[in-house]
Amino acid sequence: MNGTMQGEAMASAPRSHKMLSLRKRKRQEAIMGYSFLLPAGLLITLFLILPFGLAFVFGFTRFNLLRPDQIEFRGLENYLFLFTDPLFYRSLYNTLYFTAIVVPVQCGLALMLALLVNQKLRLTNLFRIAYFSPVITSMTVIAILWIYLYNPNDGLINSFLHALGIPKQPFLRSPDQAMNSIILMSVWQAAGYQMMIFLAGLQGIPKELYEAASMDGANRFQQLRYITIPSLYNVIVFVLTITTIQAVKLFTQPYIMTNGGPENTTRTLALFIYQQGFQFRNAGYASAISVVFFIIVVLLSFLLRKLLRDR
Amino acid sequence: MNMRWMKILLAAIMAVTIIGCSSNGSGSSENQEASGGTGGSAEPVEITFWRPQADEAEDQFYQEAVKAFNEAHEGKIVLKMETVTRGNSFAYEDKINAAVASNTLPDVVALDGPNVANYAASGIIIPLDEYFTQEELDDFVPSIIQQGTYNGKFYAVGLNESSVVLFYNKKIMDEHGIVPPTEIDKAWTWDEWYDVMKRTADPDRGIFGTNMINDKGEWMTYAFEQFWISNGTDIVSEDGTKAEGYVNSEQGIEAANFLKKLADEKLFNIDPTPTEFEEGKAATKLGGTWNITGFEAYPDLEWGITYFPRSPKGQVTSPSGSWAVGISSNSKHVAEAVEVVKWLTNKENSARLAKAINVPASRKSAFESIPEYNELPMRVIKEQVTTVSHARPVTPAYPVLTQKFAEALIDIMVGADVKSSLDNVAKVYDQEYARNFAE
């Protein structure tokens, strides 16, 4: 498999080293590997895998959050109910829609911003901070601000549209616009985050590559196409992956701005889980949704990896 | 490989469940030891009390009440209050849920009126009937008893009452020669109110006919269920088992259609700025008594109060309900906890709290010490609270009801189909009730 092939490649280099036999070295390295993993592994087992395992067990039970002592084993009941629950399908659709739009748009914008600020301009630092400022303002704060910006009557955005002669829009109050409004705000809020990662990647591309290219007469677009993008390939894969993962977890924005409405057009799976588990206190049902959600997300990540590998 | 991981995972789950159980067990035995130790009278009993954080005036009231309690019970009881941040509508409830899950509830817990049934059905608060005489109970306004009672037992004592009235902008009313009613039997009907809104709304000057908060929280059910009641129905059956035929009944649809009409004709602003009425941009405002404090920052605003509008075919009614205090089933010192509950809701404190935060008192006797309530405009509030107000439905599935009802109303106001939205509320509620609460 992949790992063993890499291992052989690695092992081939220090073969000349005489102090330690290959075998002993390998064993020592494995021990070091495990001990490097240990602290993080323990913490993650205890505070992520274990609670998730508990959620998995709870998925087969029915209990009121207020009465964990009255837990009843119910087999597949929750799952059977889930697959007949129209809200589940609605939430799934909304989550996928949000992800499908936000991932390319946000990553594209972030790459563009990173390119804009990867230059030796006088005000570069100021621009970077401007793009990053929504990221460092917490989402709770941002969502509250944008409720007022999106106000259908006298919000700042509508005032601006009005000045341009465009009729006022209902935004969050319209089933057709609510999700797109949340998408716009989310892209605005988080693009700076991906920009930082792209920027780190851009800074790592050796200047000599560009110098060589411009001596060969490549224009700026060709440099972007043939040097920047290919050099960033790993970073792009990484950014797409984490953005997808963040996007499918969409929660805070609809929670604060729309609470899933109007007409359930902004209800996402995470919001659905929260509402069932905490508000309605159906802890068993909420756990079952969490498990299905997790499976969907895993499938999505595999799909993404496959798509990116095929390229 | 996979099998091995499954085994490890399962083993880990088992381990934590066992640890969890045993530690919970030892936790409660510790508590018992502590309570055994207090039998000797040397140590005062410590009573813990949780309540959600509120505004400055209310917080201050509780601090003073707790201080006075501790002075009066020096050497016997120490009351420790913890103020829980209540950032969103559910943060306090989330914390209660978590505490229930881990058996760490305080002795005395504040809870919102409509949660009484759910908490009582889950057995996390205990009935208080044996600690209150009939005479004591009779002094509370009827809606306080109604909201605190579940399955015939009394569980939680209201700290104050609340009411929603129709505020009006005097200048705008005078401009149009409108005189709002000052007698409860002359309260505006929906049609009369609609007529007032039609006349006063002035889009050119940015003035709306009315202002009603359309938040995504409890307000929707709190305020708008009354439209159903006034029209001769309710949003669930009286015993709380069924919503079908109630929330989506003929009368219910009529009530929803009335609200939809106001939204369609843009007689109110679906997304009002928080200070719309205060700035003179709304002729009337369906609002709570707590709004009065905010009016004071606007000296130009001349306001009056009239009754909650009623259905042309039905009775006058008004919202009610408020936070109450109950005693948790985790409490090891029930007698002392009762002492605390009675102290917090006694006549003096009821009156003091009512005055501090501009809300109606929960006790009839407390009204006597607040003369403002005998004169207009505050008389309107007193009349509503003591005669016509209705508590929200008492049902253990209330969380689902209020959430789905609020969602449906907002959808209707922004254009969704009335019948199918209400049908969905009925369907989801009945399903939930059958799944989790039917015998």
Next chain:
Amino acid sequence: MSDRKYAAFLYAANAVMTLLFITPLLWMVVSSLKPETHIFADLNSIKALLPSSVTLDNYIKAFHRIPMMKYLFNSLFYVTVICISGLVVNSLCGYALAKLQFKGRDMLLSGVIALMIVPFESIIMPLYFIVNTLGWVDTWLALIVPFVGNCFSIFMFRQFFMDVPNEILEASAIDGSSPMKTFVRIVVPLSGPVFTTVFILTFITHWGDFLWPILVTTGEKLRTVQLGIQTFFTLPPVYYGQIMATLTFTTLPIVILFLFLQRYYIEGITHTGVKG
């Protein structure tokens, strides 16, 4: 395009984007300096973004209402501890997954990737059970320890360490350095940008924590800034001027922190050859 034209284009593009990105925050700052009654009255015109009758009243009242400095300290403390201990723990793990050979490595990596996607909302309840079992409720431990080990950070470190050339590591190993020594002496100094990036990203993630602190901190003692802000949204009357003042004030420390790290971040990238 000539260099000068290109620079002009960059300035113009940056200026437009900057305007789009800071307007909402500008509104926040400007509103915090206005008297309460002006905030929403100005909302429907450009006046919303212009200061009028500037006053610090909102700040004074907000500070009078809650001990903001204490909450600020609490937040800075627990978030910083999560970040720093997270850097140590997760970078080691990421390095092992990137550069060390041992059995089961690929499977563990897939595990890390899979666990990155577990939404916090779905484990919050069982997590509370566990933290409570450990007796950590209302202690710093509850706020910090569950978030130190972080799959996202591990994956991030792993991705960046993958690009460290093997030759450097092998050279160090031939000199007799243990993997630990190689990591500390060779890899860490090369990886300033990764550490800074992970620090910043972890910091902003936890700076916004809300639901978890509400569950595990019960008293004033550990109250965080985010919970402090929410104080202003509780029962009416809600003063939006004070909210804006608090939001502005609590955003400030992160802006400063970012400014500071930003410089280090650029300085840290003087080496070449790590990428590409």
